[in-house]
């Protein structure tokens with residue numbers, strides 16, 4: 001399988017502060033990769049360097065076998081970044097037309113409007129769009145050059161539920177046609193549903209890399225939840241076997257434990273005031289939280 005992105009020992013410092021710390025990563029053609037990490041982890045900086053918008057302090061980056069700054073490489077890349085600049089005074093259709101001039105083989109305007117769900121907004125001024133519609137315009141602009149590699153930085157922020165659904169269906173279809181997609185999102189259920197590979201970055205470092213299933217399995221902890229009586233304190237619960245964290249919602253408490261068999265035995269033995277006990281596997285959200293916990 002062809003590798004379309006190769007990062008080798010990439011580091012980026014901003015005025016002495018390390019934003020990206022020795023990341024090496026190879027991404028293959030046709031994959032959908034979710035880059036996850038808490039705020040400030042270094043996701044946007046990594047994407048910006050891969051796009052050639054920022055230079056790494058050290059390390060090397062190859063995009064489609066070439067330098068990210070090469071014209072021929074740029075022509076095959078689409079990016080939807082966090083700030084979508086709608087050009088003041090231009091209508092949606094005009095903004096897309098303007099971008100079409102930058103590419104050697106742009107997609108037709110009508111097709112771009114259709115893919116991004118902006119048919120009815122064609123004549124609207126960019127500045128008059130809602131937040132979700134602006135994101136869709138950003139998507140249309142990212143697709144203008146019919147890119148082989150598409151970067152989506154928190155693409156669904158501000159989109160309503162049906163826009164999101166339509167958006168991810170479109171992205172999935174594009175991946176089905178051999179496009180490589182790299183996305184960042186804070187909505188982990190979306191990453192779980194769409195990505196075939198999840199890369200977790202924390203404090204500039206790569207801390208996990210695998211399929212969503214592998215990432216979920218990597219925590220080797222499960223959740224035991226129950227309704228707790230008033231006498232039960234966090235301190236007491238944290239002293240139970242394998243318990244690494246607790247999470248309360250009213251009187252309902254979730255215990256994250258590496259050994260739920262021992263835990264349930266202890267609850268029974270110690271006659272804790274616990275009712276409606278349930279055990280479940282961790283989701284991507286919980287696995288992610290465990291990976292980035294200090």
Ligand SMILES: Nc1ncnc2c1ncn2[C@@H]1O[C@H](COP(=O)(O)OP(=O)(O)OP(=O)(O)O)[C@@H](O)[C@H]1O
Nearest residue numbers: 014015018019037038039040041042043044045046
């Ligand atoms: N231009 C800059 N100058 C100085 N520091 C910067 C600059 N850009 C980013 N940083 C710092 O680098 C670190 C990584 O930032 P980055 O935007 O890559 O994180 P992120 O993972 O994309 O976060 P978020 O989820 O909040 O978008 C942060 O500590 C940030 O403050």
